[in-house]
Amino acid sequence: MSNIIVTPSYRDHRGIGLIQLNRPNVLNALNTETLVDIVETLESWSDIRAVIITGSDKAFSAGADIKKMAEASAMDQLLDQREKLWKRFSMIRYPIIAAVNGFCLGGGHELAMSCDLIIAGDKAKFGQPEINIGTVPGAGGTQRFTKAMGKSKAMYYALTGEMINAAEARELGLVAKVVPASTLMQETFVVAKRIASKSPVASSLIKESINQSFEMSLSQGLMLERRNFYLTFASDDQKEGMNAFLEKRTPDYKGN
Numbered sequence: 001m002s003n004i005i006v007t008p009s010y011r012d013h014r015g016i017g018l019i020q021l022n023r024p025n026v027l028n029a030l031n032t033e034t035l036v037d038i039v040e041t042l043e044s045w046s047d048i049r050a051v052i053i054t055g056s057d058k059a060f061s062a063g064a065d066i067k068k069m070a071e072a073s074a075m076d077q078l079l080d081q082r083e084k085l086w087k088r089f090s091m092i093r094y095p096i097i098a099a100v101n102g103f104c105l106g107g108g109h110e111l112a113m114s115c116d117l118i119i120a121g122d123k124a125k126f127g128q129p130e131i132n133i134g135t136v137p138g139a140g141g142t143q144r145f146t147k148a149m150g151k152s153k154a155m156y157y158a159l160t161g162e163m164i165n166a167a168e169a170r171e172l173g174l175v176a177k178v179v180p181a182s183t184l185m186q187e188t189f190v191v192a193k194r195i196a197s198k199s200p201v202a203s204s205l206i207k208e209s210i211n212q213s214f215e216m217s218l219s220q221g222l223m224l225e226r227r228n229f230y231l232t233f234a235s236d237d238q239k240e241g242m243n244a245f246l247e248k249r250t251p252d253y254k255g256n
């Protein structure tokens with residue numbers, strides 16, 4: 001069975017790719033092979049304007065594969081290619097939406113937080129439970145978690161391993177939107193379609209500017225944002241967007 005199910009034109013929409021984690025026996029636990037499949041798929045798409053990554057009704061992903069990790073040495077971990085894979089994941093230019101139902105824990109939660117936004121079904125449960133198994137988050141769980149909700153809450157959830165329900169996750173700023181679990185994919189598709197209808201040049205620059213805000217000072221971030229703003233004026237999409245507005249028609253973005 002393959003680790004992921006890939007649909008390059010989700011709901012027959014050319015610009016939207018869908019990746020569904022497919023390891024039901026282990027609640028979509030993430031092993032390195034699955035991460036390779038995800039990253040290689042994302043890198044292989046050229047004509048895509050938005051991607052949805054999802055799991056099953058029971059679990060987006062229950063985290064790193066504990067069976068695989070239990071007897072690993074520190075050197076096994078160090079030499080594993082996961083670190084490079086996460087880096088490659090972060091270099092993807094188009095927007096990636098995590099559509100989360102069920103458990104979204106540990107490395108699975110880190111995958112969701114590495115996406116650009118999270119839409120959750122109302123029964124979803126988030127958390128960093130590594131503390132329960134004698135280890136710590138290793139792919140952004142202490143960093144992105146803290147940036148989303150601040151120190152005290154991040155400490156609370158990472159130190160207790162307590163799960164966060166969907167409503168709390170929205171209040172904490174972890175997720176953008178909570179929808180009924182049964183309509184998660186329809187609702188996420190509506191958002192993906194809306195994003196895919198915009199200029200891909202602009203959306204990739206927005207993605208870069210927002211993600212870089214976590215890496216730099218305000219003045220550096222403002223500088224990058226201004227440069228990206230100017231850069232859109234080198235694109236046909238900017239001309240198309242503004243002319244379409246003036247001509248009172250719907251813009252047709254080509255992505256260049």
Ligand code: HXC
Binds near residue numbers: 108
């Ligand atoms: C491997 C896992 C797994 C995991 C569940 N399973 N989570 N296998 N790795 N992370 C397996 C179970 O062993 C079980 O297999 C089957 O999936 C169903 O799980 P159950 O526990 O029976 O289901 P349930 O009782 O509903 O409980 C669900 C759960 C629980 C609360 C999500 O499975 C759980 O606590 N899982 C571990 C969550 C966790 O600690 N994640 C962090 C991992 S460390 P069998 O064969 O018995 O049917 C991590 C570090 C990241 O993520 C570092 C960087 C990548």
